[in-house]
Amino acid sequence: MGFVTENPGVLTTIQDEGRYGYEQFGMSPAGPMDLRAFRTANILVGNPSGESALEATVLGPSLRFGRDNVIALTGADMGPTLNGQPCPMYQAVAVRTGDLLKLGAAKTGCRAYIAFAGGLDVPQVMGSRATALQNKVGGWQGRKLAKGDQIGFRAPNPGLALPRTAPVPAPAGREATIRVILGPQDDAFTEEGVNTFLNQPYTVSKDFDRMGCRLEGPVIRHKTDGNIISDGMVTGAIQVPTSGQPIIMLAERQTVGGYTKIATVISADLPLVGQRKTGDVIRFQVVTVEEAHRLWREENRELEELKARLDRPQPAGTTYRVTVNGRTYQVQVVKHS
Amino acid sequence: MSDYTLRYVGDQALLVEFENEISMAVNQKVRALKYDLERQTVPGMEELVPTYRALLVHYDPLTADLDRLKEAVKASAAQMDLSQLPKAVVTEIPVLYEGEYALDLEEIAKIENTTPEEIIRIHSGSDYYVYMLGFAPGHPYTARFENPFSFKRRETPRVRIPGGSIVVQLALSDIIPFDQPCGWNIIGTTPILACDYRKENPFLLKAGQWIRHVPIGKAEFLEIRRQVELGEYQCKTYERGT
Numbered sequence: 381m382g383f384v385t386e387n388p389g390v391l392t393t394i395q396d397e398g399r400y401g402y403e404q405f406g407m408s409p410a411g412p413m414d415l416r417a418f419r420t421a422n423i424l425v426g427n428p429s430g431e432s433a434l435e436a437t438v439l440g441p442s443l444r445f446g447r448d449n450v451i452a453l454t455g456a457d458m459g460p461t462l463n464g465q466p467c468p469m470y471q472a473v474a475v476r477t478g479d480l481l482k483l484g485a486a487k488t489g490c491r492a493y494i495a496f497a498g499g500l501d502v503p504q505v506m507g508s509r510a511t512a513l514q515n516k517v518g519g520w521q522g523r524k525l526a527k528g529d530q531i532g533f534r535a536p537n538p539g540l541a542l543p544r545t546a547p548v549p550a551p552a553g554r555e556a557t558i559r560v561i562l563g564p565q566d567d568a569f570t571e572e573g574v575n576t577f578l579n580q581p582y583t584v585s586k587d588f589d590r591m592g593c594r595l596e597g598p599v600i601r602h603k604t605d606g607n608i609i610s611d612g613m614v615t616g617a618i619q620v621p622t623s624g625q626p627i628i629m630l631a632e633r634q635t636v637g638g639y640t641k642i643a644t645v646i647s648a649d650l651p652l653v654g655q656r657k658t659g660d661v662i663r664f665q666v667v668t669v670e671e672a673h674r675l676w677r678e679e680n681r682e683l684e685e686l687k688a689r690l691d692r693p694q695p696a697g698t699t700y701r702v703t704v705n706g707r708t709y710q711v712q713v714v715k716h717s
Numbered sequence: 718m719s720d721y722t723l724r725y726v727g728d729q730a731l732l733v734e735f736e737n738e739i740s741m742a743v744n745q746k747v748r749a750l751k752y753d754l755e756r757q758t759v760p761g762m763e764e765l766v767p768t769y770r771a772l773l774v775h776y777d778p779l780t781a782d783l784d785r786l787k788e789a790v791k792a793s794a795a796q797m798d799l800s801q802l803p804k805a806v807v808t809e810i811p812v813l814y815e816g817e818y819a820l821d822l823e824e825i826a827k828i829e830n831t832t833p834e835e836i837i838r839i840h841s842g843s844d845y846y847v848y849m850l851g852f853a854p855g856h857p858y859t860a861r862f863e864n865p866f867s868f869k870r871r872e873t874p875r876v877r878i879p880g881g882s883i884v885v886q887l888a889l890s891d892i893i894p895f896d897q898p899c900g901w902n903i904i905g906t907t908p909i910l911a912c913d914y915r916k917e918n919p920f921l922l923k924a925g926q927w928i929r930h931v932p933i934g935k936a937e938f939l940e941i942r943r944q945v946e947l948g949e950y951q952c953k954t955y956e957r958g959t
Contacts, residue, residue: 612773
């Protein structure tokens with residue numbers, strides 16, 4: 381047993397990079413809402429970047445470890461503690477059997493990730509371990525974690541050489557500029573409608589879950605109405621139904637939709653959407669497809685470089701945990717020849 | 718050669734649109750384009766998602782070359798051959814049109830000014846074409862091409878109808894895979910599963926095929942349901958026109 385869920389938090393699910401290849405059958409891909417933070421957590425513990433890990437929402441879980449392993453926390457700062465001591469984020473941390481990891485309410489952002497060396501021991505469904513809550517499949521019994529759930533580690537690696545750290549990104553603020561590519565149905569809107577969308581602020585409403593994020597703001601005007609013959613959908617699509625209020629479609633969106641889509645969030649900015657909270661303000665900015673591809677390549681290169689740097693062979697050492705004046709430090713002793 | 722409109726859908730997909738209508742003729746173009754593209758080797762091209770009048774082409778921007786992908790779409794649209802598509806398949810869907818399993822059958826018959834028997838005869842008397850799947854996993858959007866009903870949705874949608882419900886309006890009929898809210902009339906219930914996660918391929922149907930509703934009695938319904946639960950039931954499937 382890897383850990384026992386002592387407190388599940390508000391909405392904690394097992395995710396991997398998503399279940400792809402079944403959208404033609406109506407299967408939503410699911411996967412993490414902040415892919416960048418998710419991948420970083422996995423890289424920190426030496427996993428392939430798409431390995432199964434936990435996504436916590438708004439108020440995180442408390443986990444009691446049943447096996448030694450190495451973990452890493454990224455994304456929203458939920459004030460994590462390990463056995464009551466502050467647990468650093470964006471670095472790999474050794475945990476021992478009996479340790480208690482406790483997350484609280486998100487101080488910045490909305491979603492935190494907890495990765496475990498070797499990933500989580502849940503079955504693959506259609507090639508993926510991602511929980512699809514709407515479809516009640518994947519992850520742990522197709523649902524969010526509940527008190528008492530015991531999840532195993534697939535291949536724990538308590539001997540992973542430390543330290544392993546990643547740069548800590550600037551905390552998510554309450555205002556964000558989200559870059560988009562116009563279309564596929566931007567021509568269903570009046571010129572004034574497109575201008576409204578691009579120049580006015582939109583507020584994140586309380587209707588914000590893994591399926592989508594409803595925004596409130598000035599009405600975006602259609603030429604006729606917000607209906608189309610249903611067509612395919614991507615994550616980040618911004619639907620505008622006849623009401624004129626936009627909805628950003630996210631990880632557990634449907635695969636097809638019958639509303640006009642004015643624009644699509646670029647892949648590199650989807651994590652920014654995933655870290656919004658109710659009341660946050662979003663502004664949209666247009667970029668070209670070429671620019672979006674450049675940003676996406678850059679982000680992927682940064683993660684690859686992080687992985688290459690961390691996975692470079694290091695001299696074998698022994699990690700000790702030392703407590704001085706009530707504060708716990710991890711100390712690694714390496715023998716140099 | 719088919720004319721199409723190409724649109725960007727974010728930075729990881731393209732949309733290829735044909736005429737703006739729901740018709741068999743247009744949907745066959747979508748099907749033919751998908752069939753042809755799948756037979757080309759295009760680096761970075763990923764899942765193809767067909768809908769009524771458009772094909773969504775997912776790609777991986779790290780491995781795909783956008784110009785090359787557009788060229789591939791152009792080549793497929795030019796060379797695709799509707800007459801060379803594989804023969805359409807029909808899957809038989811057993812349906813119990815009775816009592817609590819067909820909540821709205823009597824009402825439908827009244828609206829259409831006929832008998833429940835005649836409604837069943839109409840619903841099971843034509844093949845329905847599967848335009849696409851979506852809304853829920855394994856959920857087909859199907860239509861027949863003759864003798865449509867005259868009614869649309871119910872005035873007040875139901876908050877929850879059970880998975881297995883067969884619902885109808887106009888020329889359309891859907892199989893509801895899982896419990897969900899629904900505003901359509903329930904004409905019957907099938908014991909088979911449109912999506913069964915226990916199976917390696919969980920999905921009973923795919924876009925571009927046909928279904929045929931076959932009336933069954935209560936005893937047969939219960940026997941099929943028993944076999945479905947054991948994972949032993951196979952729907953009868955055959956090539957259309959044979």
